Amino acid sequence: MVSVAERAGVSKSLVSLVMRDSPRVSDASREAVLKAAQELGYRPNLIARGLAEKRTRTLGVLIFDLHNPFFAEVIDGLQEQAHEDGYRLLIGTGRGRAEEEEEVLESFLQQRVDGVVLLSPIVERSVLLGAAQEVSTVIMARHGKLVAHADSVVTDDQAGTRLAVEHLIGLGHEAIAHIDGGEGASALERRLGYEAAMADAGLTELIRVEPGSFTDEGGHAAMQVLLAGEEPPTAVLAGNDLAAVGALTALEEHGLRVGEDLSLIGYDNSYLARIPHISLTSVAQPRSEMGRLAFDAFKRRSANPNRRATRIVVEPKLVVRGSTGPRPSGAGR
Amino acid sequence: MVSVAERAGVSKSLVSLVMRDSPRVSDASREAVLKAAQELGYRPNLIARGLAEKRTRTLGVLIFDLHNPFFAEVIDGLQEQAHEDGYRLLIGTGRGRAEEEEEVLESFLQQRVDGVVLLSPIVERSVLLGAAQEVSTVIMARHGKLVAHADSVVTDDQAGTRLAVEHLIGLGHEAIAHIDGGEGASALERRLGYEAAMADAGLTELIRVEPGSFTDEGGHAAMQVLLAGEEPPTAVLAGNDLAAVGALTALEEHGLRVGEDLSLIGYDNSYLARIPHISLTSVAQPRSEMGRLAFDAFKRRSANPNRRATRIVVEPKLVVRGSTGPRPSGAGR
């Protein structure tokens, strides 16, 4: 920068002003500085700027695990919004382990990020509280009590499974089973929505929750059990798309046609559900919108760090595809 | 830091030494400093450190697009190795657009990363050359001429399709078609491998390349064309798994059984191929190993920035699943 100043015949303060295009520089000096910078291939040092300004225009994003396509889309929305506003994203993952998540978070803080966005974090609540005290923090896809001074973006998972159940009831189904997500992040919410919707429809007796998980194998095993029973359901609501695909395999093994002999619904409307070969009716969460909302929340909180914690709830939608159809006549109850 | 020094009754240089656990501090001072830091909740400022040290221990990773699970695994390998060595990852994506990729790269440079890893970048060659002059750079999954002063990690895609063809020939197939990947990154290499393997087996006349793409729809359309022809192939090699799944849909529509009436092979051994419901024979690339190799390459180059450009080639493997089987008797030629 000093070399640019010399070449342009001005002071380095002036160069600094030009670099951040301040309006109060004469056109003559601005041009001279820009020209010199160009010729020297000058590149501003953001490290030095961060130290002087005491802020980095950087957001730390902690992701539960990179493999889940759900996160990729959230980041898309986040990045788009952040980029527009001149922020950069520092992305890290704890690869599913709480202690690694803590390390990543600490590293963000040491790097003096201006805020953190935690995507479905599994660290203890106390860690979240600590983070919220240090920096603007947004927590995504994690249910439970609000964390003081942190904002939270979640989908209404109960409403999601409710949508699914109502769709099935509309098709004439009554014996609707649910494959539970086990330890999965939103498994509890999804199950509660299912149970409530069944109860509201007067189908309390037919409630059937089969233990499972958010994995392929979990869905497969659970569906096996359901089909082996005396009165198999005519429709099944899986905890997520992955489990639904596992269930699909079980149906195939039993020679059952999906959408005809039995209806199946997933959750997440992931890429999998959209594959024609699979064509799974599924509950969609507005992922990139969630990312945008998270950035907005961050901005609001940086403007006013002491505002009270908020919870932003977004509504899921049902996307109907080939895996659901009318209750087969005579089947089930 | 100065407050830590005061509280511990030492100079700030000493605190600095303790923070970077230098061996040349007395146990007494070390303890005092650690205790003071603990009590004050002191957190080192990596920005300031970076400015003073003129290096950041940060690697900029540019990803072609976050949605492709291929990249997630590469990053896993990279992150693991980097973490072990005390490096952080700054992840950015150009979301498939060259100009955005350039922006991200420039932003990495302004942030003074110690190196960049470019995963399947689409920017022009001149941009790569420019990056390599500024900082240690590693280019992954991009074929073509070596870039001066940059190292490159690729898989031998020609060998990959060759493996696939040889597997099919071993099962008795001769009429083996290839669905081309179109503009996709490694499409050309894959096609060349297919053609060479066919020629080597004396099946030159049966070479059939159907234009397609690396997408679901591309695979679907191409397979439609193949099946509509007079002499449909008995085996098909798709450009990647996604296209293979699209092809699967077409087979289903024609009432053909995969692995029996027709054999199908994908490429990438992605998550999709592993789903039992799909069970696709596919060519696997050692993704996380590629990530580790990339980090190694970065380290070697930072140690010696002027070494000549190298190309690290990793070998693919064939993973056989249910989508391939013996040529049906009497079918095809």
Place this chain on the structure above:
DNA sequence: ATGAAAGCGCTAACAA
């Protein structure tokens, strides 16, 4: 509109 000087929080080189 422009410049001089101080300082951001750390490390590095040298001295003690």
Place this chain on the structure above:
DNA sequence: TTGTTAGCGCTTTCAT
């Protein structure tokens, strides 16, 4: 082993 003194490359007063 420990402390002192300069920077690192910027931004930010405060003058002019």
